[in-house]
Amino acid sequence: MSHQELLSPEGFRYDGRRCNEQRNFNLELNTHPHAADGSAICSMGNTKVLSLLRGPTDSNDSGLSLSVSIIQPPYAKSDRVQVSKNDRRFAELSLMVQRTLLQSIVQKAYPRTNINIKLTILSADGSILAACVNSATAALVDAGIALYDTVTAITVGIHDISPLIDCNAIEEIDLPYLTIGTISNSKINLLLMESKTPLDKLQKMINLGTEGCIQIRNQLDIAIRKSAIKH
Amino acid sequence: MSVISIKNPLKSTVIEENHINESDDENNDLMLDDAIDEVLDSAQKRYMNLENSSIVTPGELITEDATWMRGHGTYYLDDKTYSSVAGTISKVNKLLSVIPFNGRYRPETGDHVVGRIIGIGNKRWRVDLGSEHAGILVLGAVNLPGGVLRRKSDSDELQMRSILKEGDLLNCEVQSTFNDGSASLHTRSLKYGKLRNGMFVKVNSSLIVRTKNHLHELPGGVSVIIGVNGYCWIFKTKNQASSVASNKAESEFTSASNGYSVGMGSVSITRLEEESSWEIYSDKNDKISSSIKETISRYRCCLLALSYNSISINAQRLVKAYEISLGYGEINKLINEDVKKSIGEDLINSEKMRG
Numbered sequence: 107m108s109h110q111e112l113l114s115p116e117g118f119r120y121d122g123r124r125c126n127e128q129r130n131f132n133l134e135l136n137t138h139p140h141a142a143d144g145s146a147i148c149s150m151g152n153t154k155v156l157s158l159l160r161g162p163t164d165s166n167d168s169g170l171s172l173s174v175s176i177i178q179p180p181y182a183k184s185d186r187v188q189v190s191k192n193d194r195r196f197a198e199l200s201l202m203v204q205r206t207l208l209q210s211i212v213q214k215a216y217p218r219t220n221i222n223i224k225l226t227i228l229s230a231d232g233s234i235l236a237a238c239v240n241s242a243t244a245a246l247v248d249a250g251i252a253l254y255d256t257v258t259a260i261t262v263g264i265h266d267i268s269p270l271i272d273c274n275a276i277e278e279i280d281l282p283y284l285t286i287g288t289i290s291n292s293k294i295n296l297l298l299m300e301s302k303t304p305l306d307k308l309q310k311m312i313n314l315g316t317e318g319c320i321q322i323r324n325q326l327d328i329a330i331r332k333s334a335i336k337h
Numbered sequence: 338m339s340v341i342s343i344k345n346p347l348k349s350t351v352i353e354e355n356h357i358n359e360s361d362d363e364n365n366d367l368m369l370d371d372a373i374d375e376v377l378d379s380a381q382k383r384y385m386n387l388e389n390s391s392i393v394t395p396g397e398l399i400t401e402d403a404t405w406m407r408g409h410g411t412y413y414l415d416d417k418t419y420s421s422v423a424g425t426i427s428k429v430n431k432l433l434s435v436i437p438f439n440g441r442y443r444p445e446t447g448d449h450v451v452g453r454i455i456g457i458g459n460k461r462w463r464v465d466l467g468s469e470h471a472g473i474l475v476l477g478a479v480n481l482p483g484g485v486l487r488r489k490s491d492s493d494e495l496q497m498r499s500i501l502k503e504g505d506l507l508n509c510e511v512q513s514t515f516n517d518g519s520a521s522l523h524t525r526s527l528k529y530g531k532l533r534n535g536m537f538v539k540v541n542s543s544l545i546v547r548t549k550n551h552l553h554e555l556p557g558g559v560s561v562i563i564g565v566n567g568y569c570w571i572f573k574t575k576n577q578a579s580s581v582a583s584n585k586a587e588s589e590f591t592s593a594s595n596g597y598s599v600g601m602g603s604v605s606i607t608r609l610e611e612e613s614s615w616e617i618y619s620d621k622n623d624k625i626s627s628s629i630k631e632t633i634s635r636y637r638c639c640l641l642a643l644s645y646n647s648i649s650i651n652a653q654r655l656v657k658a659y660e661i662s663l664g665y666g667e668i669n670k671l672i673n674e675d676v677k678k679s680i681g682e683d684l685i686n687s688e689k690m691r692g
Contacts (some may be wrong), residue, residue: 125477126652136439143439143440143441144439158372161469162469163469164469164471165680172374204483210688212412212421215421216469217516217517217545218470218517219470245424247394247395248423248424248439249439249440250422250423250424250437250438250439250440250441251422251440252395252410252421253395253396253421253422254395254396254412254419254421255395255419256394256395281420289396290396327394330394330423331392333438334392334423334438336647
């Protein structure tokens with residue numbers, strides 16, 4: 107796939123979006139009221155992540171222990187592949203989600219407790235880490251766990267000089283991209299970049315990413331209020 | 338699809354969206370409430386606005402006023418108070434707190450709760466209350482069989498499993514709470530203790546309001562304990578004279594033909610001794626007729642229907658739901674989600690009618 111197709115001269119991306127256009131974002135809270143203390147489904151375009159939270163429950167550790175596990179069933183991608191349970195990539199991703207979220211929880215309110223979050227990637231089409239963070243945050247809110255603020259995340263890719271927000275799987279393969287997560291509107295809580303890009307372009311990407319995170323935060327806020335009205 | 342512009346953040350569009358939703362709602366309300374008096378309408382709207390504004394999400398600024406005391410669900414930075422959970426603001430005198438919509442049960446002193454024994458160790462039982470931490474019931478906080486009042490000895494400690502063992506359900510009261518939110522329990526009253534002759538139902542603890550009394554006798558020979566922690570127990574109502582007492586009375590009656598003795602036929606002043614025999618810790622259920630079993634399961638379905646519709650639970654509502662459910666025929670039809678929904682709707686309608 108050539109770069110030409112990823113961003114047309116008219117400024118349209120492979121799937122018809124503009125550079126600064128997010129995919130369809132949908133967030134639903136309290137989807138599994140009986141199976142978990144907190145649950146949420148986050149979909150960003152064709153990426154869909156379900157999170158189930160159990161806890162806080164008793165634990166023997168002195169502080170709060172947060173455990174996050176990410177599962178990708180074989181049907182998540184278009185070609186059916188079995189992901190082993192101790193896949194290193196997912197182990198790393200879950201560690202990142204765990205560290206990102208742990209900072210946002212009011213830990214002193216939960217001594218000797220354990221919170222367990224299970225993330226299931228129902229469908230994968232890029233921005234997996236971002237969707238996982240958003241989904242897990244929503245589950246934490248749904249479970250009524252005290253947070254300093256909500257963490258929201260999004261990906262930004264770069265095509266020549268124009269940054270592209272919310273990459274899908276095709277863009278992620280060909281373009282350098284980063285995942286950015288912010289708390290309290292502008293404080294960066296998560297930044298992951300696994301490819302090379304010139305340093306001068308990084309600031310541009312971060313700027314757009316921060317804007318995107320604020321946008322998602324607003325949508326999360328609306329989703330929380332919607333689920334509140336349902337109660 | 339939503340467009341992100343780099344120059345100006347899209348907060349404004351979101352706010353507009355909110356605004357549109359609100360005005361839509363208002364329109365609907367206006368359409369619905371056309372017949373209702375205008376004064377009532379405006380009052381209702383004012384109430385609704387009030388309610389909308391008191392919903393907060395994590396990280397939202399509640400107040401910059403430093404004079405408020407910060408309660409649960411809040412934190413502060415530079416004299417500003419923020420919310421840490423999604424919920425509604427509650428203001429009691431100068432105490433500001435946020436009550437979360439969802440969340441596990443948090444024990445408070447004096448709560449009447451139903452729990453399940455999950456472990457035994459070191460002169461105490463660990464009791465699952467559906468809260469963050471398991472509750473603790475110490476050996477000293479239970480009635481001994483026979484009602485003897487004395488210090489608990491080592492032999493009592495060895496016999497703990499014969500009083501309460503893992504898996505047993507009991508109702509008890511929260512005696513005190515600890516810093517980390519765990520609870521110490523006691524059953525030092527005849528109304529507390531092991532549960533028998535009934536059925537366990539779990540509902541969301543946020544639906545239950547703390548009241549003076551959580552044990553209710555319901556029509557149909559059935560009683561219910563609505564635990565504050567959302568664990569409920571529906572059981573056959575105890576006879577006024579317990580079976581032991583009635584047996585005793587019977588035996589006395591037969592012996593009465595021989596002659597009269599003082600105090601015969603009466604119940605002693607301290608019922609503690611009679612009622613706290615080993616029977617209160619027995620595992621055997623009394624004989625329960627099938628009609629009572631059916632009533633119990635009907636009440637269970639009603640409780641679940643209330644929970645399904647997120648209607649807060651109290652005894653009056655439960656009885657009303659029971660009456661409504663009788664109109665839906667057989668008990669097994671009450672499992673249907675549509676039926677649950679319509680029971681909820683009927684209940685809300687009937688409460689509106691009464692006002």
